[in-house]
Amino acid sequence: MAIVNRIGDFAPEMAEWRRWLHRHPELGFACHRTAGFVAERLREFGVDALHEGIATSGIVAIVDGRGDGPVIGLRADMDALPMAEETGLDYASEVPGAMHACGHDGHTAMLLGAAKYLCETRNFAGKVALIFQPAEEGGGGGDEMVKEGIMERFGIGQVYGIHNAPQFPVGTFHTTPGPIMAAVDEFTIRVTGRGGHAAWPHETVDPLPAVVSMVQAVQTIVSRNHRPLDDLVISVTQLHSGTAFNVIPSVAWCGGTVRTFDPEVRAMVFRRLEEIVAGHRAAFGVEVALEIDEGYPPTVNAEGPAAFAAGVAEEIVGADNVDRQTTREMGAEDFSFMLNARPGAYLFLGQGDGPTVHHPEYDFNDEIAPVGASFFARLVERAQPAG
Structure with missing residues (x-):
């Protein structure tokens, strides 16, 4: 594994940063303490410009290279999850009900490691935009940063991101051209009847049979309304x-999630939900309200950048440890908004066995932080070579 020697030198420092972040998780857009920590490190490294407060607590830092050239964006997410930690680690979360259960603390540490190296060496042309984003976990912070104009404001021409992956061996990279993660939408079905005494159900309009029937009917969308290969x-x-x-009771409700890649499949699901609701309204004599919250679009890698990123990864970990045609995931990512705005690629970095992300016993593997930081650094140097 050919991690950058200088980045290997400050791997212990990266672990310290990561564990501080792990102890102090923050949720959604309110990543103010995290952003303050990140900004302090970036000032120490000597970035050329530091822009704070984007999408509430996001940061874009600019590092100038040697001479004119394009601008490449590197992104890390900073927010945690609203769940209690059960790791028992000496650096476990000190914030009740919040935990870094998805490794965003590690993503931030990796990008800080790359930032420190790039500020020291500046062995590239043009500029690097270091993007530290809040609110990936459902808040759409990536969308907000794009809407606030970071691509245009900083002249970003392409953008890249990494996510740790417990399901893959340590230090392996996995990516693919085209869709790599799914779109995510949420739905809520609220049923209103007329409540009363359970001994006299004939005097009520019971919402429970209706909502239970709709839960069963929703399952038939997958089994009977769509092509199995989609x-x-x-x-x-x-x-x-x-x-x-x-x-x-007078009211019952159910809710859930929809994951798709194809806009036509997504539209079909929305249509069938409407039809199921209408049918049950008539059949059970209840009032039914359907709410659909359209969330993140699919994360789609551009073909050229995906191949380029895989080649850079091979420099770091060897060709045998890079999967260029990984199976796409049904999870979702708001990095999708950045890839909709600019070409680029998203990669998974294996972190080995252990609890998966969003598990109360999950912890980021500090061993892979120098690997991710080396990838980011080499990506810049290969994309925008100095001289």
Whole structure:
């Protein structure tokens, strides 16, 4: 594994940064303490410009290379998840109900490591835009940063990102041209009937049979309404109603997530949800309201940048440790908004066995931080060679 020697030298420092971030997780757009820590490090490194408060707490730092050239964007996400940590680590979260269970602390440390190296060496032409983004976990911080004009404002021509991957061996890279992660949408179906005493159900309009029937009907969208070779996941993840054993409630609701790659499949799902709701409204004599929250689009790698990024990864870890045609994931990423705005690529970096992301016992593997930082650094030097 040919990590950059200088980055290897400050790997222990990267681990210290990461563990500080792990102890102090922040949620959504409110990554103010995290952003303050990041900004302090960037000032120490000597970035040429530091722009704070983008999308509330996001940062774009500019590092100038040697001579004129384009601008390449490197992105890390900073936010944590609203869940309790169960690792028992000595650097475990000190914030009740919040934890870095997806490795964004590690992503931030990797980009800081690359930033320190790039500020020291500046062995590239043009500029690097270091993007530290809040609110990836459902908030759409990537979309907000794009809407606030970071691509135009800083002249970013292409953009790249990495996510750690517990399912892959340590130090392996995995990417693919085209879609690599799915679009994500959420739906809520709220059913209103007429509650009453459970001993006299004939005097009520019970919402529970209607909502249970709709949960079952929604499952048939995947099994009966779409082509089996088209990727589609619909998961009903919530079902709520009732307060007592002897009370028929007035309201029940269910909700879940839709994962797709194809806009036509996505439109079909939305149409079938509307039809299921209309049919159950008539069949059960209840009022039914459907809400669809359209979320992140699919994460789509441009063909040229994906191949280029894979080649750079091979320099770092060897060709045998780079999968250029990885299987696309049904998870979602708001880096998709950045890739919709500019060509680029997204890669997974294997971190070995252990609990997966979003698990209360998950922890980022500090061993891969120098690998990710080396990839970012070499990517810049190969994309924009000095002289």
